[in-house]
Amino acid sequence: MAKVKVPRKSTSVDMTAMTDVAFLLLTFFMLATQFKPDEPVQVITPASVAEIPLPDVDVMLITISNDNKVFFDLQGEHYKKTLLEKMGVKYSIVFTEDEKTKFSQMSSFGMPIAQLKQYINLSPEKRGSFPSAGIPCDSLQNELGDWVWQSRLTNNSFRVAIKGDRDVSYPTIKQVINTLQDKDVNRFNFITSMESAQ
Amino acid sequence: MSEIEGGGGGKKKGGKPHGKKLSTRVDFTPMVDLGFLLITFFMLTTSLNKPKTMELNMPVKEKPDDITAVKVSQTVTILLTGNNQVMYYFSDPVTLDPMTPQITDFSAGGIRPMLLRENKKRVPNIDSIQVYKDLYKVSRMTEVDMKANIARLKADVEGLIVIIKADDNAKFSNIVDILDEMLICNIGRYAIVDISDPEIELIKSSAASLKAAGTVNN
Numbered sequence: 001m002a003k004v005k006v007p008r009k010s011t012s013v014d015m016t017a018m019t020d021v022a023f024l025l026l027t028f029f030m031l032a033t034q035f036k037p038d039e040p041v042q043v044i045t046p047a048s049v050a051e052i053p054l055p056d057v058d059v060m061l062i063t064i065s066n067d068n069k070v071f072f073d074l075q076g077e078h079y080k081k082t083l084l085e086k087m088g089v090k091y092s093i094v095f096t097e098d099e100k101t102k103f104s105q106m107s108s109f110g111m112p113i114a115q116l117k118q119y120i121n122l123s124p125e126k127r128g129s130f131p132s133a134g135i136p137c138d139s140l141q142n143e144l145g146d147w148v149w150q151s152r153l154t155n156n157s158f159r160v161a162i163k164g165d166r167d168v169s170y171p172t173i174k175q176v177i178n179t180l181q182d183k184d185v186n187r188f189n190f191i192t193s194m195e196s197a198q
Numbered sequence: 199m200s201e202i203e204g205g206g207g208g209k210k211k212g213g214k215p216h217g218k219k220l221s222t223r224v225d226f227t228p229m230v231d232l233g234f235l236l237i238t239f240f241m242l243t244t245s246l247n248k249p250k251t252m253e254l255n256m257p258v259k260e261k262p263d264d265i266t267a268v269k270v271s272q273t274v275t276i277l278l279t280g281n282n283q284v285m286y287y288f289s290d291p292v293t294l295d296p297m298t299p300q301i302t303d304f305s306a307g308g309i310r311p312m313l314l315r316e317n318k319k320r321v322p323n324i325d326s327i328q329v330y331k332d333l334y335k336v337s338r339m340t341e342v343d344m345k346a347n348i349a350r351l352k353a354d355v356e357g358l359i360v361i362i363k364a365d366d367n368a369k370f371s372n373i374v375d376i377l378d379e380m381l382i383c384n385i386g387r388y389a390i391v392d393i394s395d396p397e398i399e400l401i402k403s404s405a406a407s408l409k410a411a412g413t414v415n416n
Binding site: 015016018019022023025026029030032033034045046047048049050051052053054064161163164165166167168169170171173174177180181182184186187188189190191192193194 | 226227229230233234236237240241243244249250251252253254255256257258259278364365366367368369370371372373374375377378381382390392
C-alpha cells in the first residue's frame, strides 16, 4: 500500500489582514482617547442613577476634596487668560504674559489668590507637592465668589459643575452653593458616577 | 522568520553577475507586535464614558415676597443626618408640629417605599410614567411625547412635595442619594432648605432615645 503523501504546507500566515485591523483599532483609540487632566486631588464621586452627560465645552468645574478644600477650574485657554487678568485687576496683583499662558494651561487649582503667583511659577512636577489650602469661600473672604463672577463676566454661557467627594461635609457644600447663589448661579450640576438602578 | 534574504548578489564566478531576485515579502511580526502594544496602551488609558451629572435647581435668593405657599398635608420633611441615616416626618395640618418622626436609611427598603407610597396616594396615575418609558423603548411613542407626559405627571399640583434638610453631620453623598431617590420615585417638586433649630433638637432627641433603646444599627 502506497503511502499517501501529504504535501507540506508553509506555516507562515499572511498577516496583512491582522495588521490592518490592529492599526485600524489603534487609530480609533488614538483619536478617541482623551487624557485625563492631572487633578490636584483624588475625588471619589458619589454614585447616582442620573444620566445627564457633562457638556464638552464651557464648563466651570468646582472640585471639593474630602478634606473640604475647594478647587476651581475653567475650560478654554483664552477664557482663563482673560479671567486671570480680571482677577489680577480686582486683587491688584500684576501677572505677566508668561504667567497668564502658564495659568491657562493649568488644571484645577486651590489656593488663595495671594499664593497663586508662586504656584504658577512652579514647574508642573512640583505643583503636585504644593500645599494647597483650598480657595477661601467663607463669608469673611469669598474668593470663590469672585472667581465665579469674573468667569461669568468672561463668558456667560458657562455651566457650573460641582465635583464633590462623597465624604465632603454638608456645611462645605452649603457654603459653595450659597456662594453660587450669591452670584446668581441657581442651576448647576453635580458630577456623579454611574450606578445601575436597583 | 525573516524573509529578507541578505543576498550578496550571487557568486562572482564568471558570466554576468546577474542580481539575485530579492523577495518582496517583509516580515510584519514586529510591526504587529508594536501595533497591539499601542492598542493595549490606548485601551487602558482611554476613558470612553463621560462623567454623568445630576442637575439641581435652587431658588433665586432673597425674595421674601416670592414664597410659594404649599399645603402642609402634601409635604414631607426629610432630615439628613450622620451615619447615612434619614429621618422623615409629616406635619400636623393644624399645629404644624412634626407627627411621628421615623428614622430609616438610603437602602432600597428604606425611604423609597414611603416616598413611592405617599406619592402614589396623591397622584394615583404616577405609575404611568413607567408605561410611557416602556412605550418609548418599543418606539410606540416619540421622545418628545414621553417627556411631555412625564413632566405633566411630575408637575401634578396634588403631588408629594419633599423638603430636604441636612444637618452638619450629613455628607455630600447623602445629598446625592436623596436627590437620586427623587429621580427614582418620580417626585417633581422638592427643595433643599436650611435646617432649623427645632429640627436639630428633634434629631438629637430621637438619636438619644434610639440609643437608649439599643436599636441603632449602623
